[in-house]
Structures are given as structure tokens and as C-alpha cells.
Amino acid sequence: MDFKGFDRPDRPERAGSLAAGSRSVKVMIAGGFGTGKTTMVRSVSDIKPLTTEETLTQASVDVDHLAGVAEKNETTVSLDFGRIGLNEQLVLYLFGTPGQERFWFLWNGLFKGALGAVVLVDTRRLASSFRAIEEMERQGVPFVIALNVFPDSRSHPVEEIRDALDIPERTPVVACDARDRESSRDVLIALVRHLKERSTAAPLEAAR
Numbered sequence: 001m002d003f004k005g006f007d008r009p010d011r012p013e014r015a016g017s018l019a020a021g022s023r024s025v026k027v028m029i030a031g032g033f034g035t036g037k038t039t040m041v042r043s044v045s046d047i048k049p050l051t052t053e054e055t056l057t058q059a060s061v062d063v064d065h066l067a068g069v070a071e072k073n074e075t076t077v078s079l080d081f082g083r084i085g086l087n088e089q090l091v092l093y094l095f096g097t098p099g100q101e102r103f104w105f106l107w108n109g110l111f112k113g114a115l116g117a118v119v120l121v122d123t124r125r126l127a128s129s130f131r132a133i134e135e136m137e138r139q140g141v142p143f144v145i146a147l148n149v150f151p152d153s154r155s156h157p158v159e160e161i162r163d164a165l166d167i168p169e170r171t172p173v174v175a176c177d178a179r180d181r182e183s184s185r186d187v188l189i190a191l192v193r194h195l196k197e198r199s200t201a202a203p204l205e206a207a208r
Contacts, residue, residue, distance in 0.1 A: 022089050026113050027191065028141065029080070029096040031120035032128025036148040036178035037096040038080050040120065044184035045082025045094065079110060084188065092188060097132070111135075116195045117143040118187055120178065123153050126164050133165060144172040144194055146187045 029037045041049050080096030095110050117136055121129045136143045145167060147153075158173050167173075174190050177183045 022085070022091050024091045024093055025115045025192075027092045027094055027188065028111060028114045028117035028143075029094055029120065030117050030132040030136070030143075031097075032122070032125065032130075032132060034125075035120040035122045035129060037120055040118070040146075040148075040176075040178040040184045040187075041080040041082040041094050041096045043179055043181050044084050044188065046084050047082065049080060049082035049094075051080045051096075084185065086185075086189065086192065090192070092192075111139050111141060114139075114141055116191050117141050118146050118191055119143050120146050120148050121161075121165070122150060123147055123156055123161065124150065126161075129165070133167065142195055142198055144174060144187065144191045146178075147173065147175045148178045149175055 029040055031037050038051055042051070079098065080094070082094040082096075083091060084094065085091045095114070097110055119129055119132045119136060133143075133145075145161070145165065147161065162169070162171075162173060172190050172194050174187055176187045
């Protein structure tokens with residue numbers, strides 16, 4: 001993968017435009033049910049995002065785990081899709097995964113061609129994102145952890161979060177507000193930088 005443009009991710013591209021010679025990268029937005037995946041895609045996309053949300057009904061009570069998100073009344077049943085240009089040369093195509101277990105069979109197809117991922121985590125319900133992290137590791141997709149700060153979230157030291165999620169030191173952990181475009185964009189920039197660092201380190205490790 002050519003990482004042209006990764007050095008200057010803070011230079012915005014005009015919304016909805018694609019510069020000549022720009023590079024496109026597929027990025028997954030993953031996490032447990034109700035962690036803010038659809039919200040992040042909606043807040044940060046330069047284009048009107050595609051969402052596949054359906055209303056939760058009484059019939060889903062026995063199959064959808066609503067502990068901690070009882071106020072949630074919609075759920076993604078397929079995927080969310082958006083696009084953001086981080087600069088004139090780098091465009092990210094965002095694919096949000098469904099969070100509920102009954103839709104996890106869709107994940108394998110969504111991961112094809114993904115260069116990296118954001119795993120959204122609700123610190124009130126850490127266990128809800130375990131499966132997403134396991135899937136990243138199984139698929140070999142580099143990722144960053146984004147701690148989505150909800151109004152009643154408690155503050156935890158990053159190292160405590162890292163230990164609880166059992167992720168290595170090299171995996172970035174950042175806080176964000178998925179409702180805020182700039183905050184969500186900062187998470188994507190952190191992912192891009194992480195991917196570049198891995199790309200730079202790989203030849204050095206291979207040469208040892």
C-alpha cells in the first residue's frame with residue numbers, strides 16, 4: 001500500500017471531492033452493540049452516509065442484549081457506509097459493522113480489503129467490545145481503540161482500560177465523542193498514523 005498523504009492528514013479535502021491521484025483506504029468502524037458506530041460514521045462523513053438501521057421491536061427482546069443501552073431504539077442490521085477526505089491525497093471509506101451477535105455473520109465479508117479499523121468502546125460496558133477486538137486480531141487488521149465518552153461514563157486510566165481489554169502497548173487508545181465531527185476525525189487520524197508507523201516498522205523488523 002502506498003502511504004502517500006499519510007504525513008499530512010490534517011489538511012482537509014473539500015467535502016465530496018476526490019483529488020486527482022488520491023489514495024482510497026477501506027476502514028472498519030467496529031465495536032459492540034450501542035457503542036456509537038453509526039453515530040461516528042454519520043458525524044464524520046463528508047457525504048450523506050448510508051445506514052441500515054431498523055427499529056428494535058418487542059420481538060427482539062429475547063435476542064438483543066440491551067443492558068446498559070435500554071434507551072436505544074434502533075440497530076444496524078447490515079452496515080453503515082461513509083466517506084471522508086483527510087487531505088487532498090487520502091480518502092477513507094468507512095464501513096460500520098453491525099454490533100448485535102445475530103448479525104456477526106456479516107463481518108467476514110465486510111472485512112475484506114480493510115487496511116485498518118477503529119474499535120469503539122463504551123467504558124461502562126467493556127465486555128461488549130471483546131468480540132470486535134478478537135475479530136481484529138483473528139483477521140490481522142490493525143486497529144485503534146476509541147473510548148466513546150458518554151454523559152455518565154467514568155474516567156479510567158488508559159492502562160487500566162488496556163489491561164481490561166488485554167491489548168498490547170503498541171495499540172493506540174484514544175478518547176472521543178462520536179457525536180462530534182472533529183473528535184471522530186481525530187480518531188481516524190490516529191488510526192492513519194498507527195498504520196503508517198506499522199508500515200515503516202515492518203521492513204526494519206524483517207531485516208533483523
